[in-house]
Structure formats: C-alpha cells, structure tokens
Amino acid sequence: MSRNDTTQEWPLWEVFVRPKAGLDHKHCGSLHAPDAPMALQLAREVYTRRQEGCSIWVVPSSQITASDPGDKDMYFDPMEDKVYRHPTFYVLPEAVDHM
Amino acid sequence: MTSTMTSSSTTATPPGPALAVGLAAGVSGASRGPGRSVTLSGSREAHWVLRLGDTCLIHAQRLSEWCGHGPILEEDIALANLSLDLLGQARALLSHAGQLDGQGLDEDQLAFLRDERDYLNLSLVEQPLRRSSAHAPGGDFADVQVRNLLLAVWLRLHWQALASSSDAELAAIADPAERETTFQTMVDRMYEHGKGLSVATHFEIDDVIDPIDTRSWITSIISAWARPDRRGKKRPNIDTW
Amino acid sequence: MYTQAMDTAPKEERKAVRSLEEAELERRFDAKIDEGGFIEAKDWMPEHYRKTLVRQISQHAHSEIVGMLPEANWVTRAPTLKRKTILLAKIQDEAGHGLYLYSAAETLGTSRDELLAALHSGKAKYSSIFNYPTLTWADVGVIGWLVDGAAIMNQVPLTRCSYAPYARAMVRICREESFHQRQGFDALNVMMREGTPEQRAMVQDATNRWWWPSLMMFGPPDGESVHGAQSARWGIKRISNDDLRQKFIDATVEQAKVLGVSLPDPDLKWNEARGHHDFGPIDWSEFWRVVGGDGPCNRERLGARVKAWDDGAWVREAALAHARKQATAKEAA
Numbered sequence: 001m002s003r004n005d006t007t008q009e010w011p012l013w014e015v016f017v018r019p020k021a022g023l024d025h026k027h028c029g030s031l032h033a034p035d036a037p038m039a040l041q042l043a044r045e046v047y048t049r050r051q052e053g054c055s056i057w058v059v060p061s062s063q064i065t066a067s068d069p070g071d072k073d074m075y076f077d078p079m080e081d082k083v084y085r086h087p088t089f090y091v092l093p094e095a096v097d098h099m
Numbered sequence: 100m101t102s103t104m105t106s107s108s109t110t111a112t113p114p115g116p117a118l119a120v121g122l123a124a125g126v127s128g129a130s131r132g133p134g135r136s137v138t139l140s141g142s143r144e145a146h147w148v149l150r151l152g153d154t155c156l157i158h159a160q161r162l163s164e165w166c167g168h169g170p171i172l173e174e175d176i177a178l179a180n181l182s183l184d185l186l187g188q189a190r191a192l193l194s195h196a197g198q199l200d201g202q203g204l205d206e207d208q209l210a211f212l213r214d215e216r217d218y219l220n221l222s223l224v225e226q227p228l229r230r231s232s233a234h235a236p237g238g239d240f241a242d243v244q245v246r247n248l249l250l251a252v253w254l255r256l257h258w259q260a261l262a263s264s265s266d267a268e269l270a271a272i273a274d275p276a277e278r279e280t281t282f283q284t285m286v287d288r289m290y291e292h293g294k295g296l297s298v299a300t301h302f303e304i305d306d307v308i309d310p311i312d313t314r315s316w317i318t319s320i321i322s323a324w325a326r327p328d329r330r331g332k333k334r335p336n337i338d339t340w
Numbered sequence: 341m342y343t344q345a346m347d348t349a350p351k352e353e354r355k356a357v358r359s360l361e362e363a364e365l366e367r368r369f370d371a372k373i374d375e376g377g378f379i380e381a382k383d384w385m386p387e388h389y390r391k392t393l394v395r396q397i398s399q400h401a402h403s404e405i406v407g408m409l410p411e412a413n414w415v416t417r418a419p420t421l422k423r424k425t426i427l428l429a430k431i432q433d434e435a436g437h438g439l440y441l442y443s444a445a446e447t448l449g450t451s452r453d454e455l456l457a458a459l460h461s462g463k464a465k466y467s468s469i470f471n472y473p474t475l476t477w478a479d480v481g482v483i484g485w486l487v488d489g490a491a492i493m494n495q496v497p498l499t500r501c502s503y504a505p506y507a508r509a510m511v512r513i514c515r516e517e518s519f520h521q522r523q524g525f526d527a528l529n530v531m532m533r534e535g536t537p538e539q540r541a542m543v544q545d546a547t548n549r550w551w552w553p554s555l556m557m558f559g560p561p562d563g564e565s566v567h568g569a570q571s572a573r574w575g576i577k578r579i580s581n582d583d584l585r586q587k588f589i590d591a592t593v594e595q596a597k598v599l600g601v602s603l604p605d606p607d608l609k610w611n612e613a614r615g616h617h618d619f620g621p622i623d624w625s626e627f628w629r630v631v632g633g634d635g636p637c638n639r640e641r642l643g644a645r646v647k648a649w650d651d652g653a654w655v656r657e658a659a660l661a662h663a664r665k666q667a668t669a670k671e672a673a
Contacts, residue, residue, distance in 0.1 A: 008656070008657065008660065010171070027440070028512075029444075030443040031173055031439065032171065033173065034659040035667070038659065041177075042176075045173065045176050046176050046436060046439055047435065048179075049176075071533065081499075083382075084381035085381070086446055086449065087454070088451060110480075163428055164416060166414045166415060167409050167435075168644065170649075171655070172405065172442070176432055180432065183432065186421065186425050186428065207420045207422075238649075240652065265356060
C-alpha cells in the first residue's frame, strides 16, 4: 500500500446523525471530503436526504480511537486502536512505506 | 447486438422541444394530444411567476444532465439534490402560474407544450453545461458551480421578497425554497473559494467571466449575499402579488 | 449477483502451514458463523473471506454507480414532471447506495480510490445487466419492474450476511429500495391501462428485451458456481443462484399477468409437482460474452465512468489543495 495511492484521495470521515432532538447520534457510514466544512455539507446531502432538522457530526475516521472486543489476546493488530484498517490511517515514514 | 443507446442532448436546443421529446416518446398525460402547443393568456402575474418557474425548470434540466458524470460520487448526489429541489420549485410555480393564467393549464402542459418563445427563463440557464469541449477537454464543472452560484443568489433574493408576498401560495413556496437556495449558495461558495485560489493553474473560471473581473465578480456576489438586511429597511421594489 | 467473474479470478493458494494461533482463530471464526453471529471490521477473519467480501461489496457498489447511466439517459426526456422527479430521485438513491457500499468495503482495509482503479481498469466487474441499452421510455419502467425486482430478491437475504457492515448497508438500502420497483411497475401499468396501442406495444417490446438478461442477473447455475459453496459456508450467500432465480420467476409471472404483458418464454409454465414455474433454457453464452466485456454498451458505460473520473481530477485536486492551504494557515495562526 504505497503512500502514492492515497495522498491524492479525499480523506475519509465517519458520519453520525441525530434525526431529531431527544435521540442519540447514530453512526450511519462514511464519506470522502477534503475538509470539515465540506464533510458536513456532503453528509447532509448524502445521509439526510429525507430528513430535515437533524444534527450531524463528522469525524476524520483516522481520529477515532476504538476498542473492540474479540480475539485481541490472540494476535497482534497494528491498527489496534483504529476504527478499522484503512490504508490512509497510518502515514509511514517513506523509508518503510512500500507495502 | 449493436449499441443504439442514445445520449441526452447537451446542445443549446430551445427548452420546449427538448423537453417535449419525452412526451412524444412516452405517454401523453395531457388531455390535449402530443404536439399541440398551448398559448399563454397574457396574464402579467402568470408571466412573472413563469420567469421564476421556467428558470428553475431549465436549470434543473441542465443539472440532471450531469447525473452520473460528476467528479466524485458525493458531488453527484449533491447535484441531483439540487436538481430535485429546483424541479420541485418549478412544479409548484408552474402549477400556480397555470392558475393565474386562467385557462386551466397544468404543470405538464406548461412545461412541455409552449412554443419556444413563450418560455420565460433567464437565457443563462439555457446555455449548455458542457461536460467537455474543445477548449476544456477536462470538462466544465467550473461552469456548473459559477452558474449555480449566480442563480442561487438571484433566486434567494426573489424568495426573500416573495416570503412577504400577498400571494399566499407564493409565500408558502418561498420558505423551503429559500432554505435550499441558501444551502446551495454555501456549497458553491466553497468550491469558488477553492477555485479562486487555484485559478492561476486551471484557467477555468477565467473562461467563464472575463479574467480582469473574476475577483471582483466573486467578491461582490458573495458580499451581496452575505450582507444581512435585518434593520427594518424597506426592500427594493419587486412586484409581489 | 455481484460476484460475477469471481469464479474466473486466480485461485488463492491456502497456506500449507498455519500456526496454532491461526488455526484457533479460524476455529472461533467458523463457530461464530455457524451460530449465526456477526463479524465486525476489526474481528479476525480468513484472508480469503476478506478478499471475497472486498470483491463482492465493491462490485455491488460499482453496479449501483454504473446502473445510474442507463436511467440517466432518460431523465432529461421523462414524459411528465412527476415522472422526471421520481426517476431522478431513484437515480440519486442508487448513487447513495453505491456510497453506503463503498463505505462498507472500506472497512475491510481498502480505499475508494483503489476500488475505482480496479473498476476503471476492467479488473473489477459490475452487474452485467447494465451493459444493455435503454431504447425507449418503457425500458425505464421495465428496469424498475424486472431489474430492481431481481435486485431486491438478492438484497433481502444479504441483510443477514455474516459481515455486519455489509449487512447494515443492505438494511439501509432495502428500506429505500421499496419505492423503486413500485415506480417502475406503476409507470408500466399506466401505459398498459391508458396508453395507445403503440405505447402498449412499447411496453411489450421492452419486456421482451429485458426478460432474459434479468434472469442472468442471478448468475450461473449453482452447479457451475465454484465460488458459491465457500460463500455459503461463510454466511455471505444465504440463498443459491438457482433458488433466487426461481423465486423471481414465480413472483414475476403473476405481476406480468396484472400488467397484461406476456413473457418471451414459450416454455414458461406452472409445474404442479414442483410447486414452481418451469422455464426455458437461458443462453449462457450471451451472459459470458457480456460479462467478458462484449455486451452492447460495455465500452460506453465504462468509458463514461472513466471520463467522469479523469475529467473531475482537477476538481478533486483543487479542493484538496484548498483544504491543505487552509489547514496550514490555521496552524500558523
């Protein structure tokens, strides 16, 4: 996974939507956007097409710290605290970045 | 099997005949047969509403040509949203114009069956939104954004004025329409900020507006939109019924 | 349905020697599947399971995106404003479904750009049905009726797929899908009930052209689907190609009667003993030809997607350049 493949890609954002006041924000998926304002705008276009007046949170996927139950004790996962394994979540030094 | 898929027209055909191809090719929902044109009664009110409605309709038509061809999936969805909003506004306006016109014409008869000179849209929206051309083989997404921005500001001024219209139906249409137009202006503004900074590399926006005027055009449009007008001043005189 | 050409992909060699840990992980994984449990993004999974899902989910996503094109062909020419609105909303839904699916695929360690590169190079496939042309307005209705009908049949079982991000995307998609088939059927119903003889003939002609390709959407017969057995074992494929195809035929025969169109298969008839409709032989050579790239519209469809991507490069780059400039300015402040 060479760095060249992903530096021109719009970063990945996770989207959370609260459909109306009183409810929780719910994770509904991800999208690609160049920055936070665009991520919010596009989240509204893409994930709330049928709902007015909802609250949207967007977070760069790489910024989420995650803990998942599972087989952690059994094997080493370099992406242990990431929300999932995505090629853009770790930027490796150029010297070793030719996987 | 030979491919006979036909692609949608992106040349500057007058709006009436282009829309009416579908009518001839598909089902005639109108009580008059396909191909028989309708004429407006001459009502001033209807004329004014159609200027707005036809502009929304034709711009929606042009934007729908980009469906499936946008620079990134998220933007394809956004453009389709915009087109749907405008189509909804157009339908409401055309229906209302039909009532004001007084001959019992419905939205489809007005949309499909007028002679070309009876369409009252701004000529800006008829111009093709090219997906590529000889001078811009990479496509004219810049055209889309600049046109969206100019129209969104123009429409927003109209909707703001109409919100206090004595015509209750127009006022009712104005509220959600203004919200959507405001949103779209923000999206376009974002693209324009990005474009303005890389205009030296790309020369796209300069092909649309004279290069000397580019910066002042954008600045004046954005500041005209952004200026709040909330101190009880009288609005400029726009006829609202 | 979205695993076309996976049978022709190079076979993965299983590692001859596995560690004890890996064997235990796989045992736990199999047990979870057998209990009907879900696999989430960070759970251990066999590499082949992961690769299979990346392929299937991304090809499903590509199908949604490419599938926009035959319908977009008619959105500028829909016969009424209401039909135009409905069709544009449907196409937009399909774009959204593509997005949900790319999102799900990205949880498996790939990126959207990598998936698109595979599509644009021809390595990854999309459902063969979208390589056929939409010649008349009736085609739009028939696509809603038959093509979306077939897709729904496939999608409902996928809501119970073992890989949870895919299953969740499918739940969202199925919720939105309900109006797609209805709008197609309704458009055809109007044409059949209120249309002229020419318009009714148009519906029949469209049905004749789309029927067999719709049956091919479900993929090759079970006996020839080498891939199917493993996918079933892993809870990815819950119902076989042939079973889904049969379900679709049985449901659609009744719908065709309501519409008043005939289906272009002289061998189609109810078999009381089986409790299903018998049907005629499918021309699988056409299927493989189209999957292989030689259908009526393959080159146009892929060409349109590649062009949109290439033409849009400057937009994506400009937006990214602007974002980075803003970020740098912010840090400096």
